[in-house]
Amino acid sequence: MTQDEVLAVFREAGAILEGHFILSSGLRSPVFLQKARVFMYPEKTERLCKALAQKIAAAGLGKIDAVVSPALGGLIPGYETARHLGVPAMWVEREGGEFRLRRFEMEKGARVVIVEDIVTTGLSSRETVDALKAIGAEVLAVACLIDRSAGEADTSVPLVSLTQYKVPAYEPDKLPPELAALPPVKPGSRNLA
Numbered sequence: 807m808t809q810d811e812v813l814a815v816f817r818e819a820g821a822i823l824e825g826h827f828i829l830s831s832g833l834r835s836p837v838f839l840q841k842a843r844v845f846m847y848p849e850k851t852e853r854l855c856k857a858l859a860q861k862i863a864a865a866g867l868g869k870i871d872a873v874v875s876p877a878l879g880g881l882i883p884g885y886e887t888a889r890h891l892g893v894p895a896m897w898v899e900r901e902g903g904e905f906r907l908r909r910f911e912m913e914k915g916a917r918v919v920i921v922e923d924i925v926t927t928g929l930s931s932r933e934t935v936d937a938l939k940a941i942g943a944e945v946l947a948v949a950c951l952i953d954r955s956a957g958e959a960d961t962s963v964p965l966v967s968l969t970q971y972k973v974p975a976y977e978p979d980k981l982p983p984e985l986a987a988l989p990p991v992k993p994g995s996r997n998l999a
């Protein structure tokens with residue numbers, strides 16, 4: 807899918823929000839891709855994730871044993887992408903703030919692809935890589951629907967993105983005045999009690 811086609815799916819779902827957003831990394835942005843509004847629609851999710859699975863399959867990663875996604879945002883695209891790859895889907899979730907594969911067993915040396923919804927700084931992806939390496943998995947790549955960094959994020963393993971969409975993000979003490987004038991909201995689940 808082209809960038810225009812992917813963004814059209816997000817736009818049709820009303821998933822491209824404008825305002826003042828606190829991102830998972832703590833950065834601030836005037837644009838938020840509310841992926842949950844896309845994942846409401848199975849046929850839109852299927853279209854995106856089928857295309858992502860095709861990109862993963864074409865990336866020359868060799869045998870893939872499983873997809874693992876970081877909760878919460880990665881759950882639905884991880885499941886749907888795994889369905890098209892024909893492999894099991896698992897997830898890591900936070901326990902005391904750290905991602906852990908709490909509900910599943912994984913064999914040592916299992917060859918895993920991480921599926922994320924959105925990558926901004928790559929922090930959540932790196933946390934997921936670390937959680938999986940700590941239990942002996944071999945992490946082949948991170949895959950995501952939209953890379954907001956346009957290739958600049960550090961995911962610590964290769965990144966396969968369905969598309970890139972460069973969106974501004976600012977340190978909280980370096981906000982442009984028009985952003986600082988708006989009340990900030992934090993849509994994601996990091997640090998939620």
Ligand SMILES: O=P(O)(O)OC[C@H]1O[C@H](OP(=O)(O)OP(=O)(O)O)[C@H](O)[C@@H]1O
Pocket residue numbers: 829830831876877878879880922923924925926927928929930931959993994995996
């Ligand atoms: O590349 P990063 O800078 O880490 O940002 C991207 C992450 O932010 C969002 O998750 P968030 O922690 O907001 O929670 P969610 O998965 O529940 O949406 C998104 O789902 C990615 O996991």
Ligand SMILES: O=C(O)c1cc(=O)[nH]c(=O)[nH]1
Pocket residue numbers: 828829830831837838839840841879924925926927954994
């Ligand atoms: O960086 C993030 O936290 C983030 C950005 C975005 O556009 N959408 C999202 O779900 N998370």
Ligand SMILES: [Mg+2]
Pocket residue numbers: 876877878879880930
């Ligand atoms: Mg997330």
